[in-house]
Amino acid sequence: MARLAIMYHIIRKSHVSELKQRRNDRRMMRYTDRAFSMCENEFIANYRVSKNLFQEIYQNLKAFMPTPKRKSDISPKFKILVALSFYATGSYQKLVGGTYGTLMSQQCVSRAIRDVTAALNHQLVLNKWIKFPQTRQERDAIKRRFYEKYHIPSILGCIDGTHVAIIRPKENEERYFNRKHFHFKNVMITSDADLKILSVDVSYGGATHDSFIWNQHPVKQHLINLNSNGENVYLLGDSGYAQREYMMTPIVDAPVGSPEEYYTKMHCHARNTVERSIGVLKNRWRCLLRHRVLHYHPDVASKIINACCVLHNICITKLDNTIIYPEGNSEDDGHDNLNVIFQHSTASTAAADLRRGIEKRAVLVQQLWARRM
Template identity: 35%
Template sequence: MAAIQHRLQILRQRTRDLPFPRVFQDRSNPLETLSSPEMFQRYRFRPHSILLLVNILFPYLERATGRSCPLPPLLSVLVSLHFLATGAHYIVVGDVHGISASSVCRAIKTTVAILSGVARKKIQFRRDLDAVKAEFFSIAGFPNVIGLVDGTHIRINAPHQYEEDYVNRKGYHSINLQMVCDAGFRIQNVVVKWPGSVHDARIFRQSSLCLDLENGVMDGYLLGDSGYACRRYLLTPYLNTRSQAQERYNRALVKTRVIIEQTYGVLKRRFPCLSYGLRVQPQRCCQIILTCSFLHNFGLDNGDIFDRLDGFDVDQPDHDFHFQIQNPGNGLLFRDVLAQTFFS
C-alpha cells in the first residue's frame, strides 16, 4: 500500500511539473461580421466611430504593454466598449471575444486609463459662449445661461478604506458625480472624486469651476436645483413664490434645467455600467466615469447619438437641507432683480 501511494505521489508531481499548453484562439472581427446597427446595439458606437477611437488610442496602446503577444488595439477598444455598454463581468466579456478574463481586465484598465486622461483635456466649456446663451434662451427665454449643473450618484461596491464615507443618503455606496452640460446635451465640465456622503453644494463650492465663476473668468451663470446656494453665478428656483414674475421664473428655470436630467438619463442608458454599479475600487470607478463622459461627447461629435431621451435622473436633494445652505446675500437679491426684469 505504501508503494502504491508513493507511486501516485510521483505521478501527481510529474503532472504538476508539465507546462500548461498555451492556446491561441481564432478571434473573429465584429466589424466584418456585424452590421452597423448591430455594432451600435452591442458597443454603442458604429464602425466608423470605433475606428476613430482606435486611431486615438493606438499610439498609447502600442507603448502600454510589454507582453510578447498583446491584444490588438481594435480588440482592446471593442472589449472596453462592450464592458461599458453592458456592465457584464469580465469572464462574460472574454467569452464573447474569445479571450481570458485576465486579458479583459488588462485591456479595460489600460483603455480606461488612457481615455480618462484624454477626457481631462477634452471636456471643457465651449468658446462660443454667445452661441451657448442663445441656445439656452431659445428653450424658455432664460437669459445669459452658459450651463446647467447637477449631481448624481454612481453605485459602487463597498471600498476597503473609508467605507462609511461612500454611503449616501439613500443608504448605498456611491460616488457623487457633478456635471455641467449645454443645451445640446454636451458635457462641459465633470467633477468626479467625491464619495457619496458629500453634498452637491459642497462639491460645487470646492470645485475650480466655482472659483472661475467667482473671479469672472466666464461671463454668465449656471442653473441648478434648490440643493445649491443661490449666487450671482448660480441661480436656483424659488421655494415659495410671491409674485407672477417669480412663478414664470421658476417655470422657465425648470423647463431649461430638465436638459441636465436628460443628459444623465442618456449617459446612463448608453453606458449601463453606470446604472448597474461598478465593481472596482473608487479610483478606477472615477476613471470609468470620466471615460463614459468623454465617449458621450465623442458620440455627439461623430453622429452616434443615443436617441432615447426619455430617461430622467430622479436624484433630487433633500428638502430639509435647503434652508441650511441658502444665504441671504447678493445671490438672492440678484435673483429677485432678474426675475422682476425678465419675467414680469
C-alpha cells in the same frame, strides 16, 4: 551529429513558435472580424457606437495605449472593443470575455479595460473632450445656444449631481454610504444646451452633499471672477445649491400666476438639460446605472466614470444619435437634505453674497416676465 541535432531542434522550435503566432493572429483577426461582421444595428447594440465612430475613437486613443511588446499581445483596436462592450453593459468581466465578438479570458478583459480606461483618462484626452469654456467667444456661443432653446439670457451651463453605485469599499466606507443603504460615488456634472458635458467631478463619495462638492470646485471661483470682471454669466442649479450671482436657483412655493412662478417654470425647463444629459450618459454606458454596481476600488470607479463621460462627449460632438434614449435621468438619485446649504465663508460674507444673488435673480425674473408675450 550533435550539431545537426541542435540545429534541427532550433529550427523546429522556431517553426512551432511561428505556427502558434499565426494561429494567434488568425484568432485575433477572426474575433475582430466577427465584431465588424455584425450588421450596423447589432454593432450599436453591443458597443453603443456606430462602426464609423468606433474607428474615430480608435484613432483618438491608439497613441495613448500601450504598444504591443510581443506578437501575441492583444491589439489596441480589440481592447477598445472589449472596453466598449463592458461600458455598454456593465456586465462582469468573465461574461464580457465570453460575448460574441469579444472572446477572451477574464484576465485579458481586465487588462483591456484597464488600458482603455487609462487612455481615456489621459490628461490630453480629458482636456480635449471635457473642457469648461475659457474664452469669451466660447462662452458667448454657449449662452446664445441656451437663449435660442430656452429664451433665458446668460446661461453658461446647468449643474446637477448623480449617483454611481460601487461595491462596499474596504477603507473609509462612511464616505460612500447613504441613507438608502448602498455605496456610491456622488458625481457632479455640468452640461451645455446640447447635452455635452462641460465639467465632471468624481472626487467625492455619496455621503457628500452636492453643494459641498460645488464649493470645492474650481469652476465656482472661475465664475466669481467672470462676474467680478463685468461678464454676466451663471449656472442653473436646483434648490440644493445656494442662490448666488453665478448660480440661479428656483423660487420655492412661488404664488400661482406670479412672475416668480413663471421664472421657476422656465428655470426648471432649461435646467432639465443636465438631467437629460445624465440620462443619455447612463443609458448609453449602462455600467453607470445604479443596479449594475461597479465592482472596483473607488479610485478605479472614478476613472471609469471619467472614461464614460469622454465617450459621451465624443458621441455628442460627432452627432452619433443612432440610439434613441429616454429624455431625463434614468434614475431617481434622491438627493439627501436638498434644503441644507453648506457654506465655507463667514456669515457676513455669505449674507452679502446671498443678497446680491437674490437681487440679480429678481432682475432676471422681471426680464422674463416682461418678455413672456
